[in-house]
Amino acid sequence: MSVTLFDPLQLGDIALSNRVVMAPMTRSRASEGDMPNDQMVEYYRQRATAGLIITEGVHPSKTGKGYCRTPGLFTDAQVAGWRKVTDAVHAEGGKIVAQLMHVGRVAARPNKDADAETVAPSAIRANVQLYTDSAGMVATEMPRALETREIPGVIAEYAHSARCAMAAGFDGVELHCASGYLPAQFLHSSSNQRTDAYGGSVLNRIRFVVETLEALAGAIGAGKVGYRICPGNPFNDVKDDNPAETFGALLAATANMGLSYLHAIQMPQLGIDCQALARPLFRNNLIINESFDLEKGRQALADGQADAVAYGRLYISNPDLVRRFREGLPLARFDPNTLYTLGGKGYIDYPPAP
Numbered sequence: 199m200s201v202t203l204f205d206p207l208q209l210g211d212i213a214l215s216n217r218v219v220m221a222p223m224t225r226s227r228a229s230e231g232d233m234p235n236d237q238m239v240e241y242y243r244q245r246a247t248a249g250l251i252i253t254e255g256v257h258p259s260k261t262g263k264g265y266c267r268t269p270g271l272f273t274d275a276q277v278a279g280w281r282k283v284t285d286a287v288h289a290e291g292g293k294i295v296a297q298l299m300h301v302g303r304v305a306a307r308p309n310k311d312a313d314a315e316t317v318a319p320s321a322i323r324a325n326v327q328l329y330t331d332s333a334g335m336v337a338t339e340m341p342r343a344l345e346t347r348e349i350p351g352v353i354a355e356y357a358h359s360a361r362c363a364m365a366a367g368f369d370g371v372e373l374h375c376a377s378g379y380l381p382a383q384f385l386h387s388s389s390n391q392r393t394d395a396y397g398g399s400v401l402n403r404i405r406f407v408v409e410t411l412e413a414l415a416g417a418i419g420a421g422k423v424g425y426r427i428c429p430g431n432p433f434n435d436v437k438d439d440n441p442a443e444t445f446g447a448l449l450a451a452t453a454n455m456g457l458s459y460l461h462a463i464q465m466p467q468l469g470i471d472c473q474a475l476a477r478p479l480f481r482n483n484l485i486i487n488e489s490f491d492l493e494k495g496r497q498a499l500a501d502g503q504a505d506a507v508a509y510g511r512l513y514i515s516n517p518d519l520v521r522r523f524r525e526g527l528p529l530a531r532f533d534p535n536t537l538y539t540l541g542g543k544g545y546i547d548y549p550p551a552p
């Protein structure tokens with residue numbers, strides 16, 4: 199009998215009741231102080247029948263913030279706010295991990311606290327525009343290149359945030375190494391032009407991610423730590439001379455760390471078969487994502503291409519996605535105009551199927 203989306207899965211230390219994962223999605227609903235709030239509690243509670251929820255990107259420090267109204271996970275107040283989210287998900291029998299997302303240079307000045315810097319591997323601006331509530335679309339801020347001696351401090355911020363995740367009742371954390379944010383800025387040769395031990399050769403460019411994963415594992419246990427990659431994706435102005443080599447080295451370096459999972463975004467149009475690179479190394483803990491539906495997800499598991507499938511956009515408007523899949527119910531479409539807007543509209547008002 200082949201594996202199905204509805205079979206349980208042990209993902210490191212995290213026991214999932216099914217293999218339908220909710221992909222991380224920024225929804226920009228946090229309150230003043232980058233605080234989780236009651237609307238966010240309700241949003242995640244509604245989606246708790248997923249085998250695993252991966253939260254929206256959460257910044258591990260104020261330096262790590264770059265978008266508007268994103269939540270943090272580094273103060274006592276934020277821990278207390280997230281505790282309500284994790285309690286609500288657990289009360290419904292679900293599991294939830296926090297996605298740790300440090301944006302590095304992908305930051306707009308108006309979205310940050312006045313005393314929060316924008317830092318990156320190198321002083322190279324990301325050629326993208328970001329939305330701000332106060333000034334609309336603006337250019338990203340020119341980053342300051344991190345000094346070598348500062349890097350352990352940035353890694354320590356991640357470890358602190360992971361400990362906060364445990365205090366808040368999360369089942370684990372996911373390190374966001376995709377989409378051109380800080381870890382990806384270290385990995386890619388276009389954004390990393392350092393000449394110290396964190397730049398230049400492939401082994402040097404993967405060092406930041408490897409050391410951060412080691413620090414996270416040291417803080418909360420490797421079986422509670424996953425990470426997300428999308429090799430070859432130029433999103434947020436990153437480019438690598440040889441992504442298959444860079445990510446192949448990263449996968450090899452992390453394969454025996456005992457991590458909970460690898461979360462691979464597979465985009466065939468990028469010309470890299472990430473799944474083929476990862477599958478021999480991450481047996482029993484590979485989550486795949488990008489444009490899956492019920493049939494494609496079913497097939498991927500039946501073929502042994504992955505152990506679980508993450509669904510993003512379908513989860514916006516189908517809080518009960520697992521039941522809809524299981525019973526073959528129709529899927530609702532989401533409203534693209536309310537993805538990042540304030541309030542409950544287009545957030546917590548998508549009903550379960552009748």
Ligand SMILES: Cc1cc2nc3c(=O)[nH]c(=O)nc-3n(C[C@H](O)[C@H](O)[C@H](O)COP(=O)(O)O)c2cc1C
Nearest residue numbers: 221222223224254255488489490508509510511537
């Ligand atoms: C509104 C929205 C917000 C997103 N925010 C994040 C994020 O915070 N972190 C992340 O890793 N990916 C983020 N993504 C990407 C999704 O996790 C996922 O990779 C993407 O939607 C493709 O999966 P799908 O085809 O199932 O939607 C976001 C996607 C959407 C639509």
